[in-house]
Amino acid sequence: MPAYLAAERAAAIEAVERASRVCTAVFQRLVTEETLTKRDKSPVTVADFGAQAVVNAILEKHFPDDPVVGEEDSKDLQGEAGRALCEKVVDLVNAAVERPMSTDEVLRAIDRGQYAGGSTGRHWTLDPIDGTKGFLRGEQFAVCLALIIDGKVSLGVVGCPNLPFDMSRPTEDRGVLAVAVEGQGAFQRRLHADGDAEERMHASSVANARDASFCESVEAGHSSHGDSARIAELLGITKQSLRMDSQCKYVAVARGDADIYLRLPVSSSYTEKIWDHAAGNIIIREAGGRVSDVSGEPLDFSAGRTLSRNKGVIATNGRVFDAVIAAVQRTLGDKAPGA
Ligand SMILES: Nc1ncnc2c1ncn2[C@@H]1O[C@H](COP(=O)(O)O)[C@@H](OP(=O)(O)O)[C@H]1O
Numbered sequence: 192m193p194a195y196l197a198a199e200r201a202a203a204i205e206a207v208e209r210a211s212r213v214c215t216a217v218f219q220r221l222v223t224e225e226t227l228t229k230r231d232k233s234p235v236t237v238a239d240f241g242a243q244a245v246v247n248a249i250l251e252k253h254f255p256d257d258p259v260v261g262e263e264d265s266k267d268l269q270g271e272a273g274r275a276l277c278e279k280v281v282d283l284v285n286a287a288v289e290r291p292m293s294t295d296e297v298l299r300a301i302d303r304g305q306y307a308g309g310s311t312g313r314h315w316t317l318d319p320i321d322g323t324k325g326f327l328r329g330e331q332f333a334v335c336l337a338l339i340i341d342g343k344v345s346l347g348v349v350g351c352p353n354l355p356f357d358m359s360r361p362t363e364d365r366g367v368l369a370v371a372v373e374g375q376g377a378f379q380r381r382l383h384a385d386g387d388a389e390e391r392m393h394a395s396s397v398a399n400a401r402d403a404s405f406c407e408s409v410e411a412g413h414s415s416h417g418d419s420a421r422i423a424e425l426l427g428i429t430k431q432s433l434r435m436d437s438q439c440k441y442v443a444v445a446r447g448d449a450d451i452y453l454r455l456p457v458s459s460s461y462t463e464k465i466w467d468h469a470a471g472n473i474i475i476r477e478a479g480g481r482v483s484d485v486s487g488e489p490l491d492f493s494a495g496r497t498l499s500r501n502k503g504v505i506a507t508n509g510r511v512f513d514a515v516i517a518a519v520q521r522t523l524g525d526k527a528p529g530a
Pocket residue numbers: 262318320321322323324408409410412413414435436437438457458461464467
């Protein structure tokens with residue numbers, strides 16, 4: 192008998208690999224000195240839409256009844272104003288899929304991501320490019336896809352085109368695909384590898400928070416660097432934080448490159464999105480780690496498109512969880528969120 196969610200796992204890997212190729216192709220063709228100095232975000236926009244269309248088309252082929260909560264919608268590609276961008280996206284998608292897709296089919300594929308989410312049945316959640324800013328800098332970004340069943344993340348795939356397979360050799364062998372299914376463990380494989388070789392990932396065995404290291408956003412606007420410095424002080428952490436964009440942070444903690452991923456609320460009004468955390472969530476849990484919000488409560492993926500019942504995210508190797516939550520509570524308890 193095939194393993195639980197075997198067909199979903201294979202389709203999700205195929206979808207993430209194809210979308211990762213789309214992103215890498217766009218980066219090579221469209222991100223230039225000029226776009227960077229002008230802070231031109233158009234390359235990432237094209238790649239975002241292209242990757243969402245490719246993943247949704249593959250999901251529709253394999254699982255036509257499954258709805259999708261995707262980050263993007265086709266609004267900006269519609270009408271005269273969107274025509275030039277739309278043409279670029281359609282060309283890009285057609286270079287990546289087996290059967291040619293018309294403009295309407297591409298737009299419809301993108302808009303298969305409009306589902307509201309919720310607590311019953313199956314739905315996928317997709318972040319076609321997570322770590323937009325990392326993508327534009329040529330640093331870390333990820334294509335993230337997860338399957339949620341009755342409000343629980345059951346499968347997650349994170350494609351990381353720029354992540355080294357082995358952090359001790361940071362300039363070689365880049366391109367990692369991390370995958371986890373409920374109850375089956377977490378694995379990494381080479382993105383675009385010929386075979387199916389996979390290596391099991393384990394979160395670190397660091398038991399004393401003093402010996403741990405943080406992984407956190409590059410963007411101080413996405414997680415408070417000031418609060419993380421205070422928490423490090425409380426825990427006696429002296430190791431330098433690993434800073435990177437995207438859900439590659441979850442992969443880093445899942446394989447022991449770092450021990451703690453902190454996402455500390457910067458403003459009280461921001462609500463985290465399910466596509467920013469679903470795939471990483473199961474990868475951490477299946478690697479032996481533990482994830483919660485800043486109060487120590489599990490993330491609730493059943494509330495719709497956002498994590499409206501949670502604030503912030505703390506992912507740990509498991510062993511240091513209680514100590515980290517205590518330090519987070521002490522730090523955030525002393526001040527109003529975002530202050
Ligand atoms: N104020 C905020 N606080 C937390 N996350 C935010 C934020 N504003 C945007 N984000 C999210 O942070 C994600 C990137 O996170 P990171 O800093 O870990 O790379 C973005 O995903 P996208 O890049 O997919 O838009 C976006 O959804």
